[in-house]
Amino acid sequence: MIRRASASLLLVLVSAAGAAACGDRAEERGRQLYALHGCAACHGVDGRGDGPSAKRLDVPPPNLSDVRTYKQGSAAADIAVSIRKGVGAMPAFRDITDDEAGDISAWIVSLQRERRSAGGQP
């Protein structure tokens, strides 16, 4: 009985570690894709909406780490849809694949998490 419980616990721990590692890899890929596709031109290197183009745009890009600024949802799936289909003043980046959009979204969600951890609102 104890052996079975230990095995189950180990399985849960391994699965959790695997999921975390997968998430980390997606975030890292997303960070690289964000830079590769030049998202920082408008959104800034850290996603704060302070890219070099931002100051001359009539509709300022949002701070991606602040969930209050999202118009179509701040979850990873929502962000991926916004990337592929466009939202507000941002055009649809149809040449970014679903997988790439998913990875970029994972990285953006990590920015939200960091902001919360740092005590930012909300």
Added chain:
Amino acid sequence: MRRPPFLLACAMSAALALAACAQPEQAPGARDEARPEFGGDFTLTNQDNQRFSLQDVRGRPVLMFFGYTSCPDMCPLTMSRITGALSRVGRPASEVVTLFVSVDPKRDSPAVLKDYMRSFSTPLVGLTGTEDEVARVASAYHASYEIVQTGTPNYLVNHTSAIFLIDRQGRLRQYFKFDEKPDALAAALKTVLDEKG
């Protein structure tokens, strides 16, 4: 040397300006040895405030497009498309030179271009110049642009959104409309990359 008919040249200009067709266009006679009427060498100023000539990168394939650093839509999309094409090409893509020619030289100084280029991890050469210099390059490539006031301190610049593919000899080989898929661009790039300099 055959000169392209005048009407054909006009049609090319109109097609580039409208940028509405889904298929890539082969520049007529672009494989001929000389086509000074369409494309060709030029000199502008890069983001490091150095003079840059197309001749400087002779021997390497070039992707070139016209844009401006505060472009809210076409330029980021074009760069994303180029990035997609380069990633499909793989390692040989490191030979390709990507040129961003600003059609907003009034605001896009070398320093502004440099700041903008830092946003892309894809190597990119930003080019600007005097208004006359930029106009001459755009004219040589049958590209058009026009300032559009928005009623705010900012303004937009409508511009040709094509991507121009220039081969190792500096000849314009092909241009791609704004909605062309990265796969088509990558295939054309591979063809040019496979050619010896």
